[in-house]
Amino acid sequence: xxxxxxxxxxxxxxxxDELLALGCPHxxxxxxxxxxxxxxxxxxxxxxxSRLASRILWPLAEFDCADEHALYAGASAVDWTQHVPxxxxxxxxxxxxxxxxxxxxxxxxxxxxxxxxxxxxKTGERPDVDLHSPDVRISLVIRKQRAILSIxxxxxxxxxxxxRQRQGDAPLKENLAAAVLMRGKWPxxxxxxxxxxxxxxxxxxxxxxxxxMAADVAPGLMRHEDVxxxxxxxxxxxxxxxxxxxxxRREAAGRASLRPAFVGRDSDPQAMAPGAANAGAxxxxxxxxxxxxxxxxxxATSELS
Numbered sequence: 001x002x003x004x005x006x007x008x009x010x011x012x013x014x015x016x017d018e019l020l021a022l023g024c025p026h027x028x029x030x031x032x033x034x035x036x037x038x039x040x041x042x043x044x045x046x047x048x049x050s051r052l053a054s055r056i057l058w059p060l061a062e063f064d065c066a067d068e069h070a071l072y073a074g075a076s077a078v079d080w081t082q083h084v085p086x087x088x089x090x091x092x093x094x095x096x097x098x099x100x101x102x103x104x105x106x107x108x109x110x111x112x113x114x115x116x117x118x119x120x121x122k123t124g125e126r127p128d129v130d131l132h133s134p135d136v137r138i139s140l141v142i143r144k145q146r147a148i149l150s151i152x153x154x155x156x157x158x159x160x161x162x163x164r165q166r167q168g169d170a171p172l173k174e175n176l177a178a179a180v181l182m183r184g185k186w187p188x189x190x191x192x193x194x195x196x197x198x199x200x201x202x203x204x205x206x207x208x209x210x211x212x213m214a215a216d217v218a219p220g221l222m223r224h225e226d227v228x229x230x231x232x233x234x235x236x237x238x239x240x241x242x243x244x245x246x247x248x249r250r251e252a253a254g255r256a257s258l259r260p261a262f263v264g265r266d267s268d269p270q271a272m273a274p275g276a277a278n279a280g281a282x283x284x285x286x287x288x289x290x291x292x293x294x295x296x297x298x299x300a301t302s303e304l305s
Contacts, residue, residue, distance in 0.1 A: 003043045004057040004150065005050065006033040011179050015052045018182070022049055041239045047154050047229055048220035048243045051178035051213070054158055057139050057150035058234075065147035067100040068110050074147055075114035083151065083233050086123050089130035090115060093152065094140040101142060111140050111149070135231035155229035161212070162222040171202070174219075177209040190214045190261060201264030211262050216254030218247035 005027075007015045012029035019027040019036055022045055026037035033053075036042070040058065047056050060083065063074035084090055094108035101107050115138075116126045127135075137152035159175040181187075186196065196210040212219070220229070221244065228240055 001039060002035060002037050003059060003153075004033055005036055005046060005053040006055045006057065007052050008032070008054065008173075008176060008179075011052055011175075014179055014182055015050075018050060018052050019046060022046060040234075040236050043153055044236060044239050044243060047158070048218050048240075048247055050158065051209070051219055052175050052182070053154075054175065055139070056153045056158070058153050059148055059150045061147075061149045063147055064145060065099060065101070065142050066145050068106070071101060071107060071142070071147060072110050072114050075111045075149060076118050078114075078118075078149065080115045080119050081122050084115065084119065084127050084136050085231060085233065086119065086125040086127065088135035088231060089128045089133075090136050090138060091129065091131050091134035092138045092140055094142075096140075096142040098144040099142050100145070107140060107142060111138065137230065151230065151232050151234070153230060153232070153235075156223070158219065158223070160223060161209075161219050172205040174205060174209055177205045178213070180206065181210055181213060186210055187213055195261040195263065197263045197265075199265050201266050204264055207262045207264045211258070214254070214261065215258045216250045218251065221247040221251065 005015060005019060009032050012032070012034060016027045016029050016034050019034060022042075024036050024038045024042050024046065027034045036046070043056050043058055046053060050056070061074060061078050063070070063077070065071050065074060090112070092108040092111050094104040094111070096102065096104050096107050112129060120126045137155055139148075139150040139152050141148045141150075159173045161174050190196070190210075190213075196207060198204075198206050201207055212222075223229075228235060228237065
């Protein structure tokens, strides 16, 4: 089976390397993501462990889509009762281009209509719409008059790790921070005894991501805790439970061996306030040893050597 892992543009080849390292049998870079060959368990493994991906999308249907009528017909051909709880809630994320449908929100509305109509006809019930916390999030992509409908296995944007309590101006996304660290070979540097210093740490994203990588903490474990990422009817709960057990074991071992190797400085104490809050939030559940590493630089230590 083939699934899609999305990411920010420019991160595609790093993402491919990460997915292959996670055990996916095959992955190739494409625009803003990677096409991946693997099982549902491989996809869920990526949801748990990928630090670079934005979404993991499991395809349900692909069809020609020249206009809204073709979109409705193609979406109606899917047996949604096999995917969506009858009294659950759905959200549709739509991206369109190169087709007769030019408005993403309208395309999402037509897919919603198809889901509601087909489920009501089969069960007498229909799902609700919840854009913020749906039971099942559905992805629609239309390019060059071809539509792909997928289940969003990640449920929410994967750059949200769950530790960010506050942020400053123009915060660095967590998965972009992870990409910077991977490009700089940070895991190898840490294993060789090196340390991570951010002289303009602000809200602390780079340092916190570096600490989580060093401690071998799975991003999906922080993001979802005890709640599965989706209530999709095809979700493999046993596989997810196994992945959680493995992630918890690895985190415990990583925390036990984690050494103090993270220092954050910033010339603006106000810019550092979010960083202190975020370090504390991550420390309470993951890294208590490093909540004091972010201190404002004094004039005597403002020059780094």
